[in-house]
Amino acid sequence: MNLSSLGFTRPELVGLVLLVPVLLVLMLLADVARRRASRAFGGNAALSARSSTRIWIRSGLLLLGLASLVIALAGPYVDLRQRGARRLGVDIVLAVDVSQSMATQDVAPDRLRAARHVAQEIGIRMVGSRISLVLFKGAGTLRYPATTDPKILGEVLDNSGKGAPKVEGSSLAAAFEQSLAAFPTDADPRRGRAIVIVSDGEITLGTVPDTAQLLNMRIGFYTIGVGTPSGGQVPTYSDKDGSFTGYLRGPDGRAVISKLDEANLQQLATAAGGRYWRFAGDDSVIGQLGSELHGLEAVEPIENAGSVPDEKSQIFIALAVGAILIERLLSDRRRMPAPKVARVSRPRRGRRILGIAFGSALLWAAACGGAVPSAAQANGMFSRGDYQAALAAYRDLQKSAPEAPELSINAGNSLHMLGDYSRALPDYAKAIDATDFHLRAIAQYDRGNTLFRLGRLEDARDAYRETLRLDPSDRDAKFNLELVQTLLDGRRPSQLRGQPTNAPGESNSPGGTGATGATGANASASPDAGQPPGTPTGEQGDPTSDRTNPGQTPPDLKSALSSFRNGLTLDDALRVLDALQGQQRGVAQLIEGPRPADRQNPGY
Incomplete structure (x- = not known):
């Protein structure tokens, strides 16, 4: 390749290269203004989040990409190719x-x-x-x-x-x-x-x-x-x-x-x-x-057909694209030292949640990749309170891993937070069949929370009992079981069925430890005699069939909770304080009333 014969097929575009020095001057002026502003606000502070070296590297890459793009548009060539055949x-x-x-x-x-x-x-x-x-x-x-x-x-x-x-x-x-x-x-x-x-x-x-x-x-x-x-x-x-x-x-x-x-x-x-x-x-x-x-x-x-320039634009196009991509990927912020803090032990419930989230992420990464949100992204949507988007993300994940109990629990939690309690029950029912006893205990616990919101206290009590059978050390489930039993002892038998669903804006059920929620049939309950498979137990008068306004709280459940909060004895208060000290985070819902929705965190 003889560079002395360098030419351009579109020489009128070569003048655009003058934009490079103009931009360089503007970058120098911007750097001077940035340094003045930094001294005005930070004085002579030794630490600065932005690195001058990184800034100039990015600027240089941007100028290189622009110059390469202009040269590619001008059509550079160094050799002529003969038109010799057809x-x-x-x-x-x-x-x-x-x-x-x-x-x-x-x-x-x-x-x-x-x-x-x-x-x-x-x-x-x-x-x-x-x-x-x-x-x-x-x-x-x-x-x-x-x-x-x-x-x-x-x-x-x-x-x-x-x-x-x-x-x-x-x-x-x-x-x-x-x-x-x-x-x-x-x-x-x-x-x-x-x-x-x-x-x-x-x-x-x-x-x-x-x-x-x-x-x-x-x-x-x-x-x-x-x-x-x-x-x-x-x-x-x-x-x-x-x-x-x-x-x-x-x-x-x-x-x-x-x-x-x-x-x-x-x-x-x-x-x-x-x-x-x-x-x-x-x-x-x-x-x-x-x-x-x-x-x-x-x-x-073909004889005497002349010659045509052998363009090399593709080389400069590749250089321009590479420089611009690197410039966009390179951050201008330096690594800052972080203060060291003492390590503290997390509550047991928090450790369980972290394990499930990590398991879901691994499961999704193994199942597929690329077009569908990851489990971490779905959990992030839940943390921000975007439960509808989180539910859609979990459903997309379930297409690649339909048998994953972690995803079923996450989807049920999203439905719960949307106030669609009945539809959350089938998702919990799928996780109840998991081979992992740890996951089954979590699914039963969250199912009990949702049943509580539906006013089905007897079913909620049974779910908490099953949680304790699978995990006898679960203090949350033990406290909730005692609390639901107290509510049941103070209600008439006729009040145990026929409850309308809870309001969507309320937080999770007693002892709730994370994001749970949705409306749908209770897929985990066994059908009564004479009912078709898939019909929830007690369909007559069952809250899932009584499709009243989901924005209203069951009156007898509401009054029972109010009585419980207002009529605490000294012994009950001590037990509650002891539970709170043991990280029983769901107790605040029953003692203090509904919490703001933004305090709910994704459960799994």
């Missing part, structure tokens, strides 16, 4: 079998439409070549002489096999003879020539053609088999309206099965020095055929 193209004869067996549907949608696709793709890939179309069954017919318009090829074959010729049989010999006669007589002898036969290979008429003669004629010969070796029945259609009438049957009354005969097609291609492919919808076959046909193209030299 490609002559290939004369191709495409012979397509249109016999009755081509209506068989062992290749989607059927063999004839698959052959139509092959014909169109060959025409598109062989731009500059001329293609003749021959249709054959018992005899061959030149349907279209040499043309460079690939659309015509598809239009001729644009049918689904309906109205296929009633004359049974196919002759490859007739196709071969007609293809030889279809080549243009006025063609340049330097142009390459090729015959492509698209058929199911069944020969029921005539003999096997002698294709070896094509070797001396310097004509390429290729065959494409359409169909499957197992074959299929041959459909028949009405002559009047083209409607389906049944399947072709032989003299013995049995259905005729048409199979792909690869042996015949392979034999013909091998004898002529060509190749055979089976087409079953894979366009890579057409790509391989196109490569073979392009290899037959001749190149015509």
